Amino acid sequence: MPQRSFFHGAMVLIAASLVTRIMGFAYRIVLTRMIGAAGIGLFQMVFSVLSLILTFVTAGLPVAISKLVAEAIVQNDRVRVERILRVSVTVILSMAGVFTVLMWFGRHLIFHYWLTDPRAYPTYICMIPIVAVIAVSSIYRGYFQGLQDMSPPAWAAILEQTVRIASVWVLAAYFIHYSIAYAAAAAMIGMVLGEIAGLLFLVVQQRYRGRLSVILSDAPARSLESAQQTLHAIIEIAAPVTLNRLIGSLIFAIEPVLVTRSLLKAGISTSTATALYGQYGGMAIPLLVFPTVFTSSLAVNLVPAVSEAIADDKRSRVDARLNQTFIATALVGLPASVVLTVFAEPLCRIIFGESSVGPILALMAPAGFLLYLQGPLTGVLQGLNRAGMVTLNSSIGGVLRLLFVYLLASRPHLGILGVAIALTISVTITTGLHIWTTYRMIGFSVNFADIGKILVATTVVLAVLTVLVPHPAHVTAGPLTAAIFAGVIVYFALLCAFGVLTVARVSRLPKIGIPLARVVRWMPFAH
Template sequence: MKQTFLQGALIITIASLLSKIIGSLFRIPLQNIAGDEVYGIFSIVYPVYMAVLTLSVAGIPLAISKLISEARLAGNEQQIRDIYVTAAILAMSFGTTLFIGIVLFSNQIASLLGGEFAMLSLIVVSATLLVAPYMAVYRGYFQGYQDMRPTALSQVLEQVVRVFFILLFAYILVRQGFNESVIAGGVMIGSILGALASLVYLRRKFTKSDVKPTTDVRYSIDSFRRWSKTILKISLPICVGALAMALVNFIDSITVPSQLAAIGENVAVQYGYYGRGLALVQIAVVFAQALILPLIPLITGALAAGDHTKTSRITEKAMKFMHLTSWPAAIGLLVLTVPLNIALFGDTMASDTLAIVHVSAVFTSFAVLTTGLLQGMNKQLLSAYIVLGASVLKVILNIFLIREFGLIGVAWSTLVVYVVLTAWNLYVMKKSISFKLFGNGEIRVMLAAVGMGAVVYLPMLLFDVTAWSRGGVLLFVFAMMAVGAVVYGLLLLVFKGVTREELKMIPVVGKRL
């Protein structure tokens, strides 16, 4: 059962990476099958659910794993049982209360999201709250025993089942000729089935495992009072801190529709265009989201041991990794915006908006990473305040910029907010620990990414890709991605953007390089 920390970190990172890639890529076939209006409704409603879900469960697995790990060291089976039961009661209470609240106020919430077209989707997806919080308890329980495999497998299982049924229901409902609102509501059933599949797997794993708590002492109200306070104290700041990206998308869902409607735009279709860019940016941000999982305990442990040198080294390596992955991703998406739009979504609609959203990928990645680093430094509450401050700025910018510039105003507000969020996080980090913001080859990495972007963009000055077939454009995109990867790698070596030690760490080919 017991794994080393590095094994556990690797398992959970790979699973998180895989599940997030699956959860991002499916948006492309969803748009292709159901169209921009259905995809727009999905893009409006889903962030609301994700924000509520994050608030209700994000910190529970970490809180449970921490508390159960401590109880295990003390050999106290009663405490383990009490922590598990209390967490389960809290999770089910939160989930049920939030589900009932969303259903009761679904009409008012749908009005905030742009109209009645969002109501059915909102009600259906909110039913996942009856399952997901309880599922999070089991993940935290196994993590408390240093077993990351159930969490990892359940994450992948949830996404595979969810995506399969989303696309299946989209195909069936479109073929049956239902309207866009019903189709969007139908695909949301996939989220319920995905969470349910994950819960069934975890429950069976728990029932058959040898880590079930065994005690003859009855669970009491006093136990609930004691452990609920402890769990909430640990989990709530983490929940708010984990809202960084979810909260910004939530703000868009409740502010953008009303502003688009005010200037006479079709809300669902326009939001569908904006959602195209978000689908690709989320793929680029996957590395940042996966990286923070093992980073948080590493930094927390280094600080607890008073090893500031190790803390600085971990922070600098994480920042360097983010430079190496986010800059080429953002610049590559930027220069290939038009062919990507044609190849993946079938036309060039809102390409100017998508281009700005693609640029924001680099700052979104850094915002997610630095928020996680602050949590590792035990500054969860301060991190939460920063996220809330950035959210207020997002509201103001959305209202002003959409009224002035239309849909592209949403993209500009997203870019500005993530720049501000990143800068704010870095300022707090610099006051807390000593680390080099630049000086580890970051500028050389940026130059390599810009050079790669120039090479990839050059053919589009010579050829009009908009006149090609969709299949031809897709082949062109794949070819340019391959060329870009090779050019970026060569420029990194030429500009010495990576050190010998960093090259050696690359799996398989590192030592040869």
């Protein structure tokens, strides 16, 4: 495929992710004000269990589908694509059926031995139907990503979020009159309805624009590899990805239990511990990870793009992808980390009406850039068939995170801040290991001169924001928005003056490239 396809796929996903993330923020703001930190804590408690179950159900196959379909398309091997999908569908549907039954019949065990707050039980019951829906959707998403046709998954995500928001606003507003437990369950019902809408959209899109009989109409009747080789290739990719996600999901599932028990050990009541976890997981974390709207889209697109480059024996293209991704992450991640650190308290106060969330966010935000870099590096390593190293690195960071949560959150003078410190340590170690692994595999072909220029521009923006908002604790929404907007303008102008953003570079971006190039050309000292 032409090099432009990488940018096109990435931009489509970024645009869709930005829309859905903004919609999600609007939804979360209203939901937080409806059901409070305690209700959000109940939802997050159950959501961590869902992530663990989905890891077993999908078994890393969406990544395998994406990677192997991309390779098969390059090789014009329609039979191989059909075989990949057939195996994946069989495994995923079987696992979805098994775990749906287990979740229902094991509900009492979950209630008594896993949920630290019994009010989370209705949310758990409402979660059960969603497993099969997400499992089937993952097949379609992996397939379209393998085709590097990112529009159907992108529009499906927007539709999911739209249905979810509408459902939650209606249901939560009704059930909050009964209890917080039922309101949190309503949020889960909204998620189920959204996923169903997205799945139906993907099914229709596959019929219209994803049929292999059209995409590979001139493919030979025989595959270039045997069925055994295809199965081996699927297992080779899916197994380490599954292990990686299993460990990550297990850590994510254990975290709320460990956090609440550590807070109880610190002398905090159960209801307060649930509310504190809601502040951390339902408010501070969403703000922290918002910039991943850009980097996670790059990560998704990198797996098939790197796989295609390797299959086509074009190593230079892999180096180019790594450099482009690192620069793009720095462009967004460095200033985002600064803004989230400096304005943690007013952002949480203005958005969620909870200024007490600010210190939690401020502790984690300085490591934001490293967090945003994890996804793209994971995409590169998975595209290079090194998912096993991703698993090892993530496991080390995850285990250390749980260890530090236990050691720090149980201390009365730290409490929930100990969880934030533990996450920061974990992110730093995991990303450092990913960088080292990537360097060992392919080197680190990154233009560090551009990184230095971005750092200088970020420092100048920090100075500008400090002047415009000398007292962040008292700033209101209007002045804060104006200051951040001014900072963005200064940042953009400096990047143009330093030659990081040039007319030639930005004009390559699909859709927005030409108009953005005109803006760059107007900037003083632009290249």
